[in-house]
Amino acid sequence: QSVLTQTPSASGTPGQRVTIFCFGSSSNIGRDTVHWYQCLPGTAPKLLIYNNNQRPSGVPDRFSGSKSGASASLTISGLQFEDEGDYYCATRDDFLDGPVFGGGTKLTVL
């Protein structure tokens, strides 16, 4: 069981906007930056958002992130079929030595 909680699933139709949430505590999200990883079928996990709201080069601007207190969110605008996959939030925790991940949110594009 992860120290970061994500809604297990989310869905939307092409073109819609979807928001995925990640809830933590004062020992993790509350004191450190949040990152988001995208896992698409058959591909290596990919960094999508880092330091709450920064996009690596090559990530479309329809992906955006934010953080408030001990929670964070990932918003995907203009949803596309190729966005279907699993999304994980991550950060550091005061009581653990390495990165901690949320349980993941499975995004379905209907």
Added chain:
Amino acid sequence: QVQLVESGGGVVPPGRSLRLSCAASGFTFSTYSMHWVRQAPGKGLEWVAGTSYDAGHKFYADSVKGRFTVSRDTSKNTLYLQMNNLRPGDTAVYHCAKEKASYRWGEVLGYWGQGTPVTVSS
């Protein structure tokens, strides 16, 4: 471009050992901390172990502490994970990943390999 290619996975009975390798290229290996992250079937991502850029610090998840050892060989640009006393719960795809920024630890995993599958079963 950055490439991380894992190898060494396979099917082993409980109690046996395996050594995973991650061949790195496209960046200055000696300046980046490296990690192992696994994903069990139907489960989420779990950080397993990592080593600082200079191998001076090595950290492990509680679930593998005392059984797994992470190491790196800068001359070969390769990261390793020695896994001893394997358990069925260690069954997963094991990915290696590099920090996004050089000389940093445990922050952003900027690039990941495809992974190598490990199955622990009798």
